[in-house]
Amino acid sequence: MISNVIGTTGASMLLIRPYIKMNRNRIKPYHIIFFIFIVSNVGGALTPIGDPPLFLGFLSGVPFFWVIKNVWYIWLPALLLILFAFYLFDLNNKKDTSKGIEYSGKIQFKGYKNLIYLAVIIISVFIDPVIFSWVPNLSPLPFGIREIIMFAVVFLSYKTADKEILKDNEFDFEPIKEVAYLFIGIFATMIPALQLIAYEARTIGDKLNAGVFYWATGSLSAILDNTPTYMNFLSAAMGKYGLDVAVKTHVQQFVLVDDIYLKAISVAAVFFGSLTYIGNGPNFMVKSISERSGIEMPSFFTYIVKYSLIILVPIFTVIWLLFFYGKG
Amino acid sequence: MKTIEDSLKNNLKGLYYGNRILLPFNCYLLKVIIEDDIIMDFSPNSKSIYVHEEDNFTEIYFKQFKNIKDTVSKYETIKLIAVEKAKDIFNFDNHYKLAVHIEEEHKLTIEKTDEDILFIE
Numbered sequence: 001m002i003s004n005v006i007g008t009t010g011a012s013m014l015l016i017r018p019y020i021k022m023n024r025n026r027i028k029p030y031h032i033i034f035f036i037f038i039v040s041n042v043g044g045a046l047t048p049i050g051d052p053p054l055f056l057g058f059l060s061g062v063p064f065f066w067v068i069k070n071v072w073y074i075w076l077p078a079l080l081l082i083l084f085a086f087y088l089f090d091l092n093n094k095k096d097t098s099k100g101i102e103y104s105g106k107i108q109f110k111g112y113k114n115l116i117y118l119a120v121i122i123i124s125v126f127i128d129p130v131i132f133s134w135v136p137n138l139s140p141l142p143f144g145i146r147e148i149i150m151f152a153v154v155f156l157s158y159k160t161a162d163k164e165i166l167k168d169n170e171f172d173f174e175p176i177k178e179v180a181y182l183f184i185g186i187f188a189t190m191i192p193a194l195q196l197i198a199y200e201a202r203t204i205g206d207k208l209n210a211g212v213f214y215w216a217t218g219s220l221s222a223i224l225d226n227t228p229t230y231m232n233f234l235s236a237a238m239g240k241y242g243l244d245v246a247v248k249t250h251v252q253q254f255v256l257v258d259d260i261y262l263k264a265i266s267v268a269a270v271f272f273g274s275l276t277y278i279g280n281g282p283n284f285m286v287k288s289i290s291e292r293s294g295i296e297m298p299s300f301f302t303y304i305v306k307y308s309l310i311i312l313v314p315i316f317t318v319i320w321l322l323f324f325y326g327k328g
Numbered sequence: 329m330k331t332i333e334d335s336l337k338n339n340l341k342g343l344y345y346g347n348r349i350l351l352p353f354n355c356y357l358l359k360v361i362i363e364d365d366i367i368m369d370f371s372p373n374s375k376s377i378y379v380h381e382e383d384n385f386t387e388i389y390f391k392q393f394k395n396i397k398d399t400v401s402k403y404e405t406i407k408l409i410a411v412e413k414a415k416d417i418f419n420f421d422n423h424y425k426l427a428v429h430i431e432e433e434h435k436l437t438i439e440k441t442d443e444d445i446l447f448i449e
Contacts, residue, residue, distance in 0.1 A: 024446075170404045171403045292363065
Protein backbone atom coordinates (compact mmCIF):
# COMPACT_ATOMS: atom_id res chain seq x y z
CA MET A 1 0.00 0.00 0.00
CA ILE A 2 2.82 2.39 0.88
CA SER A 3 4.36 1.81 -2.56
CA ASN A 4 1.29 3.47 -4.06
CA VAL A 5 1.70 6.58 -1.93
CA ILE A 6 5.45 7.19 -2.03
CA GLY A 7 6.39 5.07 -5.02
CA THR A 8 8.06 1.70 -5.20
CA THR A 9 11.53 3.24 -4.82
CA GLY A 10 10.50 5.31 -1.80
CA ALA A 11 8.75 2.42 -0.10
CA SER A 12 11.65 0.07 -0.78
CA MET A 13 14.20 2.44 0.71
CA LEU A 14 11.99 3.27 3.67
CA LEU A 15 11.08 -0.29 4.56
CA ILE A 16 14.00 -2.53 3.64
CA ARG A 17 16.02 -1.85 6.78
CA PRO A 18 13.16 -2.29 9.29
CA TYR A 19 12.16 -5.41 7.35
CA ILE A 20 15.66 -6.91 7.63
CA LYS A 21 15.83 -5.94 11.30
CA MET A 22 12.48 -7.53 12.07
CA ASN A 23 13.63 -10.78 10.48
CA ARG A 24 17.32 -10.55 11.40
CA ASN A 25 17.49 -13.90 13.23
CA ARG A 26 15.87 -15.84 10.43
CA ILE A 27 16.51 -13.81 7.32
CA LYS A 28 17.23 -15.65 4.08
CA PRO A 29 17.62 -14.40 0.50
CA TYR A 30 14.02 -15.35 -0.29
CA HIS A 31 12.82 -12.72 2.23
CA ILE A 32 14.57 -10.03 0.21
CA ILE A 33 13.42 -11.46 -3.11
CA PHE A 34 9.76 -11.43 -2.04
CA PHE A 35 10.31 -7.89 -0.77
CA ILE A 36 11.50 -6.96 -4.28
CA PHE A 37 8.51 -8.73 -5.83
CA ILE A 38 5.94 -7.05 -3.61
CA VAL A 39 7.21 -3.71 -2.34
CA SER A 40 9.56 -2.75 -5.17
CA ASN A 41 7.23 -3.79 -7.98
CA VAL A 42 3.79 -5.41 -7.91
CA GLY A 43 2.56 -3.44 -4.89
CA GLY A 44 2.90 -0.13 -6.71
CA ALA A 45 0.44 -0.84 -9.50
CA LEU A 46 -2.49 1.11 -8.06
CA THR A 47 -1.60 4.77 -8.56
CA PRO A 48 0.44 6.86 -11.01
CA ILE A 49 2.82 7.66 -8.13
CA GLY A 50 3.47 3.96 -7.66
CA ASP A 51 5.58 3.36 -10.74
CA PRO A 52 6.98 5.65 -13.50
CA PRO A 53 5.09 4.13 -16.48
CA LEU A 54 1.77 4.78 -14.77
CA PHE A 55 2.89 8.31 -14.04
CA LEU A 56 3.75 8.89 -17.68
CA GLY A 57 0.34 7.45 -18.57
CA PHE A 58 -1.17 9.99 -16.19
CA LEU A 59 0.80 12.83 -17.81
CA SER A 60 -0.43 11.62 -21.19
CA GLY A 61 -4.06 11.82 -20.14
CA VAL A 62 -4.99 8.66 -18.22
CA PRO A 63 -7.12 9.92 -15.30
CA PHE A 64 -5.34 9.71 -11.92
CA PHE A 65 -7.89 7.38 -10.33
CA TRP A 66 -8.40 5.24 -13.43
CA VAL A 67 -5.61 2.89 -12.32
CA ILE A 68 -6.94 2.15 -8.85
CA LYS A 69 -10.53 1.80 -10.13
CA ASN A 70 -9.64 -0.55 -12.96
CA VAL A 71 -6.58 -2.43 -11.81
CA TRP A 72 -7.26 -3.23 -8.16
CA TYR A 73 -9.04 -6.49 -8.95
CA ILE A 74 -6.00 -7.65 -10.97
CA TRP A 75 -3.53 -6.28 -8.43
CA LEU A 76 -5.20 -8.01 -5.49
CA PRO A 77 -5.09 -11.66 -6.72
CA ALA A 78 -1.54 -11.15 -8.05
CA LEU A 79 -0.44 -9.85 -4.67
CA LEU A 80 -2.28 -12.58 -2.77
CA LEU A 81 -0.73 -15.29 -4.94
CA ILE A 82 2.77 -13.90 -4.34
CA LEU A 83 2.04 -13.64 -0.61
CA PHE A 84 0.82 -17.23 -0.62
CA ALA A 85 4.05 -18.34 -2.33
CA PHE A 86 5.95 -16.39 0.31
CA TYR A 87 3.97 -18.16 3.03
CA LEU A 88 4.91 -21.55 1.55
CA PHE A 89 8.59 -20.60 1.47
CA ASP A 90 8.40 -19.24 4.99
CA LEU A 91 6.76 -22.39 6.37
CA ASN A 92 10.08 -24.20 5.92
CA ASN A 93 12.02 -21.58 7.82
CA LYS A 94 11.79 -23.03 11.31
CA LYS A 95 14.49 -20.92 12.90
CA ASP A 96 13.66 -19.87 16.44
CA THR A 97 13.07 -16.14 16.26
CA SER A 98 12.70 -15.51 19.95
CA LYS A 99 16.24 -16.49 20.93
CA GLY A 100 18.18 -13.64 22.44
CA ILE A 101 15.66 -10.97 21.50
CA GLU A 102 13.76 -8.85 23.95
CA TYR A 103 11.03 -6.77 22.41
CA SER A 104 10.29 -3.41 23.97
CA GLY A 105 6.79 -3.32 22.48
CA LYS A 106 7.48 0.22 21.30
CA ILE A 107 7.67 1.52 17.77
CA GLN A 108 10.09 4.37 17.43
CA PHE A 109 10.25 6.75 14.50
CA LYS A 110 13.28 8.99 14.15
CA GLY A 111 13.64 11.92 11.77
CA TYR A 112 10.10 13.31 11.64
CA LYS A 113 11.19 16.38 9.70
CA ASN A 114 11.90 14.15 6.72
CA LEU A 115 8.16 13.53 6.43
CA ILE A 116 7.85 17.16 5.37
CA TYR A 117 10.54 16.64 2.73
CA LEU A 118 8.76 13.50 1.61
CA ALA A 119 5.45 15.37 1.31
CA VAL A 120 7.15 18.10 -0.76
CA ILE A 121 8.62 15.46 -3.08
CA ILE A 122 5.21 13.81 -3.56
CA ILE A 123 3.47 17.15 -4.20
CA SER A 124 6.22 18.24 -6.58
CA VAL A 125 5.53 15.17 -8.72
CA PHE A 126 2.40 16.98 -9.91
CA ILE A 127 4.10 20.31 -10.57
CA ASP A 128 4.29 19.81 -14.29
CA PRO A 129 3.29 22.16 -17.12
CA VAL A 130 1.24 19.32 -18.62
CA ILE A 131 -0.93 19.14 -15.47
CA PHE A 132 -1.02 22.79 -14.42
CA SER A 133 -0.77 25.50 -17.06
CA TRP A 134 0.66 28.01 -14.52
CA VAL A 135 3.82 25.92 -14.11
CA PRO A 136 6.55 27.48 -16.28
CA ASN A 137 8.08 25.30 -18.93
CA LEU A 138 11.86 25.54 -18.79
CA SER A 139 12.38 23.99 -22.21
CA PRO A 140 14.95 23.68 -23.87
CA LEU A 141 16.57 22.95 -20.48
CA PRO A 142 16.55 19.20 -19.83
CA PHE A 143 14.77 19.69 -16.47
CA GLY A 144 11.78 21.55 -15.10
CA ILE A 145 10.56 23.22 -11.92
CA ARG A 146 9.73 19.78 -10.48
CA GLU A 147 13.31 18.56 -10.79
CA ILE A 148 14.66 21.78 -9.25
CA ILE A 149 12.35 21.34 -6.23
CA MET A 150 13.31 17.68 -5.90
CA PHE A 151 17.04 18.33 -6.01
CA ALA A 152 16.66 21.19 -3.52
CA VAL A 153 14.81 18.86 -1.14
CA VAL A 154 17.42 16.14 -1.56
CA PHE A 155 20.19 18.66 -0.80
CA LEU A 156 18.39 20.08 2.25
CA SER A 157 17.47 16.65 3.54
CA TYR A 158 21.07 15.44 3.32
CA LYS A 159 22.56 18.61 4.80
CA THR A 160 20.16 18.79 7.75
CA ALA A 161 20.02 15.05 8.44
CA ASP A 162 20.92 13.72 11.86
CA LYS A 163 24.44 12.34 11.41
CA GLU A 164 23.82 9.58 13.93
CA ILE A 165 20.85 8.32 11.92
CA LEU A 166 22.89 8.41 8.73
CA LYS A 167 25.58 6.40 10.51
CA ASP A 168 23.12 3.88 11.92
CA ASN A 169 21.58 3.47 8.47
CA GLU A 170 25.08 3.32 6.98
CA PHE A 171 23.96 5.92 4.50
CA ASP A 172 25.89 5.90 1.29
CA PHE A 173 25.41 7.11 -2.28
CA GLU A 174 26.77 3.84 -3.70
CA PRO A 175 23.41 2.04 -4.19
CA ILE A 176 21.92 5.00 -6.09
CA LYS A 177 25.17 5.40 -8.03
CA GLU A 178 25.08 1.72 -8.94
CA VAL A 179 21.54 2.08 -10.22
CA ALA A 180 22.40 5.30 -12.07
CA TYR A 181 25.35 3.70 -13.89
CA LEU A 182 23.28 0.65 -14.70
CA PHE A 183 20.39 2.64 -16.10
CA ILE A 184 22.65 4.97 -18.08
CA GLY A 185 23.88 1.77 -19.75
CA ILE A 186 20.34 0.46 -20.22
CA PHE A 187 19.06 3.77 -21.62
CA ALA A 188 22.02 4.08 -23.97
CA THR A 189 21.62 0.59 -25.37
CA MET A 190 17.86 0.22 -25.44
CA ILE A 191 17.21 2.88 -28.09
CA PRO A 192 17.46 0.46 -31.08
CA ALA A 193 15.30 -2.09 -29.24
CA LEU A 194 12.68 0.57 -28.46
CA GLN A 195 12.69 1.82 -32.05
CA LEU A 196 12.14 -1.74 -33.22
CA ILE A 197 9.27 -2.16 -30.74
CA ALA A 198 7.75 1.14 -31.84
CA TYR A 199 7.99 0.13 -35.51
CA GLU A 200 6.58 -3.37 -34.96
CA ALA A 201 3.85 -2.04 -32.72
CA ARG A 202 2.81 0.45 -35.42
CA THR A 203 2.84 -2.07 -38.23
CA ILE A 204 1.27 -5.11 -36.56
CA GLY A 205 -0.42 -3.39 -33.60
CA ASP A 206 -3.94 -3.77 -34.99
CA LYS A 207 -3.53 -7.55 -35.16
CA LEU A 208 -2.50 -7.90 -31.51
CA ASN A 209 -4.91 -8.85 -28.75
CA ALA A 210 -4.78 -7.90 -25.06
CA GLY A 211 -2.87 -11.08 -24.16
CA VAL A 212 -0.09 -10.24 -26.61
CA PHE A 213 0.08 -6.70 -25.26
CA TYR A 214 0.32 -8.14 -21.74
CA TRP A 215 3.17 -10.56 -22.48
CA ALA A 216 5.05 -8.24 -24.84
CA THR A 217 4.90 -5.22 -22.52
CA GLY A 218 5.81 -7.43 -19.56
CA SER A 219 8.71 -9.36 -21.01
CA LEU A 220 10.28 -6.21 -22.45
CA SER A 221 9.70 -4.29 -19.21
CA ALA A 222 11.70 -6.96 -17.40
CA ILE A 223 14.83 -6.29 -19.41
CA LEU A 224 14.43 -2.75 -20.74
CA ASP A 225 13.00 0.21 -18.92
CA ASN A 226 9.29 -0.19 -18.35
CA THR A 227 8.33 3.45 -19.00
CA PRO A 228 9.18 3.73 -22.72
CA THR A 229 7.94 0.16 -23.21
CA TYR A 230 4.59 1.18 -21.70
CA MET A 231 4.40 4.26 -23.92
CA ASN A 232 5.22 2.34 -27.10
CA PHE A 233 2.60 -0.31 -26.48
CA LEU A 234 0.08 2.29 -25.40
CA SER A 235 0.77 4.07 -28.70
CA ALA A 236 0.29 0.78 -30.60
CA ALA A 237 -2.96 -0.04 -28.79
CA MET A 238 -4.30 3.44 -29.47
CA GLY A 239 -3.26 3.08 -33.10
CA LYS A 240 -5.88 0.30 -33.41
CA TYR A 241 -8.53 3.01 -32.96
CA GLY A 242 -6.76 5.66 -35.00
CA LEU A 243 -5.87 7.60 -31.84
CA ASP A 244 -2.62 9.38 -31.07
CA VAL A 245 -0.86 8.95 -27.72
CA ALA A 246 0.60 12.46 -28.01
CA VAL A 247 -2.89 14.00 -27.86
CA LYS A 248 -4.30 14.14 -24.33
CA THR A 249 -7.95 14.05 -25.41
CA HIS A 250 -7.22 10.98 -27.55
CA VAL A 251 -5.84 9.17 -24.50
CA GLN A 252 -8.92 10.13 -22.48
CA GLN A 253 -11.11 8.90 -25.35
CA PHE A 254 -9.12 5.65 -25.56
CA VAL A 255 -9.71 4.98 -21.87
CA LEU A 256 -13.45 5.30 -22.45
CA VAL A 257 -13.55 3.28 -25.69
CA ASP A 258 -11.86 0.08 -24.67
CA ASP A 259 -9.57 -0.09 -21.66
CA ILE A 260 -8.65 -3.79 -21.75
CA TYR A 261 -5.40 -2.89 -23.58
CA LEU A 262 -4.55 -0.18 -21.11
CA LYS A 263 -5.16 -2.58 -18.22
CA ALA A 264 -2.92 -5.22 -19.83
CA ILE A 265 -0.15 -2.73 -20.55
CA SER A 266 -0.38 -1.06 -17.13
CA VAL A 267 -0.22 -4.21 -15.01
CA ALA A 268 2.39 -5.87 -17.20
CA ALA A 269 4.70 -2.84 -17.15
CA VAL A 270 4.59 -2.76 -13.35
CA PHE A 271 4.37 -6.46 -12.47
CA PHE A 272 7.06 -7.76 -14.81
CA GLY A 273 9.66 -5.33 -13.48
CA SER A 274 10.12 -7.86 -10.69
CA LEU A 275 11.36 -10.57 -13.09
CA THR A 276 14.97 -9.37 -13.06
CA TYR A 277 17.24 -7.19 -10.95
CA ILE A 278 17.30 -4.63 -13.76
CA GLY A 279 13.53 -4.64 -14.29
CA ASN A 280 13.01 -1.75 -11.89
CA GLY A 281 15.35 0.74 -10.18
CA PRO A 282 14.67 -0.23 -6.56
CA ASN A 283 15.41 -3.93 -7.22
CA PHE A 284 19.12 -3.27 -7.46
CA MET A 285 19.12 -0.85 -4.55
CA VAL A 286 17.41 -3.38 -2.28
CA LYS A 287 19.92 -6.04 -3.39
CA SER A 288 22.84 -3.72 -2.66
CA ILE A 289 21.58 -2.73 0.82
CA SER A 290 20.93 -6.38 1.68
CA GLU A 291 24.42 -7.41 0.66
CA ARG A 292 25.91 -4.65 2.77
CA SER A 293 24.05 -6.20 5.70
CA GLY A 294 25.70 -9.55 5.05
CA ILE A 295 22.89 -11.29 3.17
CA GLU A 296 24.19 -13.28 0.23
CA MET A 297 21.86 -12.45 -2.61
CA PRO A 298 21.54 -14.68 -5.67
CA SER A 299 23.29 -13.69 -8.89
CA PHE A 300 21.39 -12.11 -11.79
CA PHE A 301 20.64 -15.43 -13.48
CA THR A 302 20.03 -17.38 -10.27
CA TYR A 303 17.40 -14.78 -9.35
CA ILE A 304 15.64 -15.40 -12.67
CA VAL A 305 15.95 -19.19 -12.75
CA LYS A 306 15.38 -19.98 -9.08
CA TYR A 307 12.75 -17.38 -8.22
CA SER A 308 11.23 -15.43 -11.14
CA LEU A 309 10.59 -18.38 -13.44
CA ILE A 310 9.31 -20.63 -10.65
CA ILE A 311 7.21 -18.15 -8.69
CA LEU A 312 6.34 -15.17 -10.85
CA VAL A 313 5.85 -16.62 -14.31
CA PRO A 314 3.15 -19.10 -13.15
CA ILE A 315 1.41 -16.29 -11.23
CA PHE A 316 1.56 -13.93 -14.21
CA THR A 317 0.20 -16.76 -16.37
CA VAL A 318 -2.76 -17.14 -14.01
CA ILE A 319 -3.36 -13.38 -14.23
CA TRP A 320 -3.25 -13.60 -18.03
CA LEU A 321 -5.70 -16.52 -18.09
CA LEU A 322 -8.08 -14.81 -15.69
CA PHE A 323 -8.12 -11.33 -17.15
CA PHE A 324 -6.63 -11.16 -20.64
CA TYR A 325 -6.83 -14.53 -22.36
CA GLY A 326 -8.83 -14.28 -25.58
CA LYS A 327 -9.74 -10.65 -24.99
CA GLY A 328 -9.31 -7.67 -27.27
CA MET B 329 49.09 -11.98 21.59
CA LYS B 330 46.34 -9.38 21.89
CA THR B 331 42.71 -10.36 22.32
CA ILE B 332 39.60 -8.82 20.77
CA GLU B 333 38.08 -8.37 24.21
CA ASP B 334 41.07 -6.37 25.49
CA SER B 335 41.10 -4.20 22.39
CA LEU B 336 37.42 -3.42 22.76
CA LYS B 337 37.73 -2.80 26.49
CA ASN B 338 40.69 -0.45 26.04
CA ASN B 339 39.18 1.18 22.99
CA LEU B 340 42.28 0.45 20.96
CA LYS B 341 42.38 2.00 17.52
CA GLY B 342 43.41 0.21 14.37
CA LEU B 343 45.12 1.72 11.36
CA TYR B 344 44.58 1.86 7.63
CA TYR B 345 46.87 2.67 4.74
CA GLY B 346 45.69 2.37 1.17
CA ASN B 347 43.94 -0.96 0.80
CA ARG B 348 45.36 -2.34 4.04
CA ILE B 349 43.89 -2.28 7.53
CA LEU B 350 45.65 -3.23 10.74
CA LEU B 351 43.56 -4.61 13.59
CA PRO B 352 45.09 -4.35 17.08
CA PHE B 353 44.37 -7.95 18.00
CA ASN B 354 44.78 -11.52 16.82
CA CYS B 355 41.75 -13.48 15.72
CA TYR B 356 40.19 -16.06 13.45
CA LEU B 357 38.20 -14.35 10.72
CA LEU B 358 34.95 -15.95 9.56
CA LYS B 359 33.36 -13.27 7.42
CA VAL B 360 34.25 -9.78 6.25
CA ILE B 361 31.84 -7.34 4.58
CA ILE B 362 33.18 -4.33 2.78
CA GLU B 363 30.81 -2.33 0.57
CA ASP B 364 28.57 -5.01 -0.93
CA ASP B 365 31.32 -7.64 -1.01
CA ILE B 366 30.76 -10.50 1.39
CA ILE B 367 34.14 -12.18 1.80
CA MET B 368 34.35 -15.69 3.21
CA ASP B 369 37.28 -17.08 1.24
CA PHE B 370 40.41 -16.45 3.29
CA SER B 371 42.56 -18.96 1.45
CA PRO B 372 45.90 -17.79 0.03
CA ASN B 373 44.32 -17.76 -3.44
CA SER B 374 41.47 -15.47 -2.46
CA LYS B 375 40.90 -12.73 -5.03
CA SER B 376 39.36 -10.41 -2.48
CA ILE B 377 41.47 -10.54 0.63
CA TYR B 378 44.85 -11.37 2.09
CA VAL B 379 45.21 -11.80 5.83
CA HIS B 380 48.56 -11.71 7.58
CA GLU B 381 49.20 -12.07 11.28
CA GLU B 382 51.90 -10.67 13.48
CA ASP B 383 52.33 -11.20 17.21
CA ASN B 384 50.18 -8.27 18.26
CA PHE B 385 48.09 -7.37 15.28
CA THR B 386 46.36 -8.66 12.18
CA GLU B 387 46.70 -6.99 8.83
CA ILE B 388 44.16 -7.32 6.06
CA TYR B 389 44.63 -6.33 2.44
CA PHE B 390 41.53 -5.75 0.38
CA LYS B 391 42.82 -6.69 -3.03
CA GLN B 392 39.89 -5.31 -5.03
CA PHE B 393 40.22 -1.78 -3.71
CA LYS B 394 42.99 0.74 -4.11
CA ASN B 395 42.10 2.89 -1.17
CA ILE B 396 39.82 1.98 1.72
CA LYS B 397 39.03 5.62 2.34
CA ASP B 398 37.59 6.04 -1.14
CA THR B 399 35.55 2.88 -0.76
CA VAL B 400 34.00 3.17 2.68
CA SER B 401 32.17 6.44 3.38
CA LYS B 402 32.19 8.21 6.75
CA TYR B 403 28.79 6.72 7.59
CA GLU B 404 29.68 3.19 6.49
CA THR B 405 31.61 0.45 8.23
CA ILE B 406 33.65 -2.60 7.40
CA LYS B 407 32.05 -5.50 9.24
CA LEU B 408 33.81 -8.54 10.59
CA ILE B 409 32.84 -11.74 12.27
CA ALA B 410 35.84 -12.79 14.30
CA VAL B 411 36.65 -15.30 17.04
CA GLU B 412 39.32 -15.03 19.73
CA LYS B 413 42.32 -17.28 19.23
CA ALA B 414 42.08 -20.43 21.35
CA LYS B 415 38.33 -20.01 21.80
CA ASP B 416 35.87 -22.54 20.40
CA ILE B 417 35.21 -21.33 16.87
CA PHE B 418 32.12 -23.55 16.59
CA ASN B 419 30.35 -21.88 19.47
CA PHE B 420 28.28 -19.00 18.09
CA ASP B 421 28.49 -17.23 21.43
CA ASN B 422 32.19 -16.72 20.73
CA HIS B 423 31.53 -14.93 17.45
CA TYR B 424 32.24 -11.23 17.69
CA LYS B 425 30.36 -9.02 15.25
CA LEU B 426 32.58 -6.02 14.80
CA ALA B 427 32.13 -2.74 12.96
CA VAL B 428 35.22 -0.93 11.78
CA HIS B 429 34.85 2.82 11.19
CA ILE B 430 37.25 4.74 9.00
CA GLU B 431 38.45 7.96 10.61
CA GLU B 432 40.92 10.71 9.88
CA GLU B 433 44.71 10.31 10.16
CA HIS B 434 44.68 6.64 9.19
CA LYS B 435 42.82 5.64 12.35
CA LEU B 436 40.23 2.89 12.63
CA THR B 437 37.67 2.69 15.40
CA ILE B 438 36.55 -0.80 16.22
CA GLU B 439 33.37 -1.54 18.13
CA LYS B 440 30.90 -4.32 18.64
CA THR B 441 28.00 -3.76 16.29
CA ASP B 442 25.07 -2.26 18.09
CA GLU B 443 21.38 -2.79 17.47
CA ASP B 444 21.22 -0.10 14.84
CA ILE B 445 23.84 -1.41 12.48
CA LEU B 446 22.39 -4.04 10.21
CA PHE B 447 24.60 -7.06 10.19
CA ILE B 448 23.39 -10.54 9.42
CA GLU B 449 25.69 -13.41 10.34
